[in-house]
Amino acid sequence: MNIYEYQGKELFGRYGIPVPDQRVVEDAEGARAAAQEFGKPVVVKAQVPAGGRGKAGGVKVARDPEDAVRRAEEIFGLTIKGYPVRRVLITPAAEIKKEYYLGITVDRAGKAFVLILSAAGGVDIEELAEERPEEIHTLSIYPQQELERSRLDKVLRQVFESESRVVQAREVAETLYRMFLEKDCSLVEVNPYAVVDEDRLVALDSKVSFDDNAVFRHEDVAEMRNPEEWSDDERDAKDAGLAFVSMEGDIGCIVNGAGLAMATMDIIKLYGGNPANFLDVGGSSSPDKVVNALRIIQRNPRVDSILVNIFGGITRCDDIANGILMALEQIDLKVPMVVRLIGTNEEEGRRLLTDAGFEVAEELSVAVNKVVDFSGSGRAGAGQQASTGPRVS
Amino acid sequence: MSILIDQNTQVVVQGITGRDGAFHAQQMKADGTKVVAGVTPKKGGQEVDGIPVHNSVREARAKSRIDAAVIFVPERFASSAIQEAADNDIPLIVCITEGIPVNDMVRNYHYVRERGVRLIGPNCPGLITPGACKIGIMPARIHSPGTVGVISRSGTLTYEVVHNLTRAGLGQSTCIGVGGDPIIGSDFVDMLALFEEDPGTSAVVLIGEIGGEDEERAAEYIREHVTKPVVAFVSGRTAPPGKRMGHAGAIISGGKGTSEAKVKAFGDAEVPVADKPDEIPDLLRERLGT
Numbered sequence: 001m002n003i004y005e006y007q008g009k010e011l012f013g014r015y016g017i018p019v020p021d022q023r024v025v026e027d028a029e030g031a032r033a034a035a036q037e038f039g040k041p042v043v044v045k046a047q048v049p050a051g052g053r054g055k056a057g058g059v060k061v062a063r064d065p066e067d068a069v070r071r072a073e074e075i076f077g078l079t080i081k082g083y084p085v086r087r088v089l090i091t092p093a094a095e096i097k098k099e100y101y102l103g104i105t106v107d108r109a110g111k112a113f114v115l116i117l118s119a120a121g122g123v124d125i126e127e128l129a130e131e132r133p134e135e136i137h138t139l140s141i142y143p144q145q146e147l148e149r150s151r152l153d154k155v156l157r158q159v160f161e162s163e164s165r166v167v168q169a170r171e172v173a174e175t176l177y178r179m180f181l182e183k184d185c186s187l188v189e190v191n192p193y194a195v196v197d198e199d200r201l202v203a204l205d206s207k208v209s210f211d212d213n214a215v216f217r218h219e220d221v222a223e224m225r226n227p228e229e230w231s232d233d234e235r236d237a238k239d240a241g242l243a244f245v246s247m248e249g250d251i252g253c254i255v256n257g258a259g260l261a262m263a264t265m266d267i268i269k270l271y272g273g274n275p276a277n278f279l280d281v282g283g284s285s286s287p288d289k290v291v292n293a294l295r296i297i298q299r300n301p302r303v304d305s306i307l308v309n310i311f312g313g314i315t316r317c318d319d320i321a322n323g324i325l326m327a328l329e330q331i332d333l334k335v336p337m338v339v340r341l342i343g344t345n346e347e348e349g350r351r352l353l354t355d356a357g358f359e360v361a362e363e364l365s366v367a368v369n370k371v372v373d374f375s376g377s378g379r380a381g382a383g384q385q386a387s388t389g390p391r392v393s
Numbered sequence: 394m395s396i397l398i399d400q401n402t403q404v405v406v407q408g409i410t411g412r413d414g415a416f417h418a419q420q421m422k423a424d425g426t427k428v429v430a431g432v433t434p435k436k437g438g439q440e441v442d443g444i445p446v447h448n449s450v451r452e453a454r455a456k457s458r459i460d461a462a463v464i465f466v467p468e469r470f471a472s473s474a475i476q477e478a479a480d481n482d483i484p485l486i487v488c489i490t491e492g493i494p495v496n497d498m499v500r501n502y503h504y505v506r507e508r509g510v511r512l513i514g515p516n517c518p519g520l521i522t523p524g525a526c527k528i529g530i531m532p533a534r535i536h537s538p539g540t541v542g543v544i545s546r547s548g549t550l551t552y553e554v555v556h557n558l559t560r561a562g563l564g565q566s567t568c569i570g571v572g573g574d575p576i577i578g579s580d581f582v583d584m585l586a587l588f589e590e591d592p593g594t595s596a597v598v599l600i601g602e603i604g605g606e607d608e609e610r611a612a613e614y615i616r617e618h619v620t621k622p623v624v625a626f627v628s629g630r631t632a633p634p635g636k637r638m639g640h641a642g643a644i645i646s647g648g649k650g651t652s653e654a655k656v657k658a659f660g661d662a663e664v665p666v667a668d669k670p671d672e673i674p675d676l677l678r679e680r681l682g683t
Binding site: 106108109111112113142143144181184186211213214216217245247255256257258259260262263265266267268269270275278282310311312342343344346364365 | 420468469491492493494495496497499500502503507530532535545546547548549550551552553556573575576600602603605606607610626628629630631632633668669670671
């Protein structure tokens with residue numbers, strides 16, 4: 001779960017991490033009021049849950065309230081990486097003397113938390129990692145030990161030039177780590193962590209992500225969730241307990257298990273089709289999940305065929321079959337659907353669907369071939385030919 | 394003839410009175426696994442399909458030898474279930490549960506390692522030595538005894554691959570789902586080391602997916618330490634970019650995590666990568682020279 005820059009800075013502020021004054025506005029007139037209040041040049045920043053705002057024209061400096069209105073109007077008109085700008089952050093412009101990077105995340109390979117620091121802040125950290133990896137300093141923190149000050153200071157002194165900056169950064173690093181653990185973050189980034197005024201270090205930007213698995217134990221985190229983080233389909237899918245990602249194609253997919261769901265999309269593509277979505281109905285599935293999955297997929301106007309691919313383990317095939325039959329009582333199925341059902345309780349599952357007059361495939365490649373033939377993307381790719389095997393270019 | 398589990402392995406099921414725990418305890422037993430006990434707090438004294446239920450792992454261990462624990466406990470209680478099994482020196486802990494907070498798993502990982510026991514999972518289908526022992530949720534009937542080892546980050550995709558192996562007459566020594574979470578108890582490299590040492594395993598199928606760098610590390614390990622043939626599959630080639638969480642994580646992995654990077658890493662290690670699961674049997678046969 002990701003939050004906006006301004007929410008991250010509010011969270012920083014509650015933890016006592018120095019952040020600039022800020023106002024969040026939802027229209028250009030609000031930008032005027034905020035700029036008047038600050039009484040000096042301001043920075044106008046689009047609030048979208050995506051990086052690369054600066055390059056997209058979503059961050060601008062305004063010299064006075066009139067200018068702030070114009071800049072805000074420009075920014076409110078933008079759509080950045082698919083997200084229309086609905087909120088804009090106004091913050092007093094500051095003279096930046098130096099920019100650092102400060103971040104904490106989970107090191108998957110090292111099975112530890114890791115503090116990441118760089119004296120080359122303000123740039124894309126992934127690009128920096130590729131181009132100048134020597135400028136990135138890391139400190140692994142294992143859960144059975146404290147964040148020891150001697151180890152922390154050692155890495156801070158490699159990055160920060162003066163003792164005054166080391167002292168300020170130490171406080172912030174320790175606080176951020178505490179926040180990371182207390183709020184079950186998966187990523188906390190301060191970029192830039194900048195020197196303003198005389199020698200004061202301030203979090204000029206924030207990026208905070210929370211572990212979705214842990215949101216249940218943090219009411220305050222759940223309250224920060226932004227509905228626009230997901231498309232309507234993605235949100236409804238989440239509410240129904242389905243993992244869902246919208247894709248560009250026309251073949252609706254209902255699969256159990258993330259790995260098989262990805263592989264199913266890959267094979268559809270390999271056979272010349274184009275998947276409309278990734279959808280994992282999850283572990284112990286109930287018929288309701290299938291009802292919801294079909295409902296969400298069917299309302300996508302691009303979908304012209306559906307593939308259900310279930311290999312039962314913890315998911316029982318009879319549950320899936322019942323779900324499909326229940327869904328069809330509630331939903332008018334407008335497009336051809338191919339069902340592939342195999343695994344735990346498969347005989348019962350297949351019997352239920354066969355009795356209801358369904359064609360049920362046992363092999364994946366047979367099922368994919370069939371659904372690709374039904375789909376517009378598959379027919380376009382195949383010309384007039386009937387498909388007999390994978391079409392790989 | 395297998396790794397980690399065989400026909401003598403005695404198993405306790407943690408969370409045996411839940412819907413999934415009860416269903417799969419029965420399935421495991423029906424598939425020939427020695428399920429000697431179940432655990433659910435405050436439900437001691439009951440029975441599930443003739444399996445005695447205890448209040449704690451300690452109580453269960455007092456009654457019979459336990460070689461492995463399998464966890465079906467809901468995500469909020471799964472970390473304490475893992476720790477309870479580790480505290481009772483159960484040498485093999487298999488956690489099926491999905492949805493454990495990642496930061497808790499960082500702690501659990503070190504907790505079990507410090508106690509010298511092995512964790513498989515979480516968010517995994519478990520493991521099976523066909524015809525001898527099944528600890529998990531996979532449908533046993535798609536497997537057949539043989540000499541191919543299978544390691545996977547996925548559940549159902551593993552079944553797909555195993556189904557294809559069995560149909561092609563390639564039986565399996567042991568099949569392991571290591572789990573789909575960012576932090577898992579045992580990874581590809583841990584399992585490759587065991588398969589390399591196992592005289593009952595002649596070749597290994599490795600099923601990876603996008604994210605992290607476990608496949609890259611596995612490829613490197615294979616190049617240096619594995620003499621047996623390995624065939625790989627990587628899912629997620631069509632997954633849209635930018636949907637992955639944890640953008641700072643890419644710093645540590647140095648831009649690794651895409652399917653392209655993983656396929657390339659396997660290529661560099663001379664490990665063939667199948668485009669579809671049903672190509673795996675032929676690739677294995679080529680490598681085995683059979």
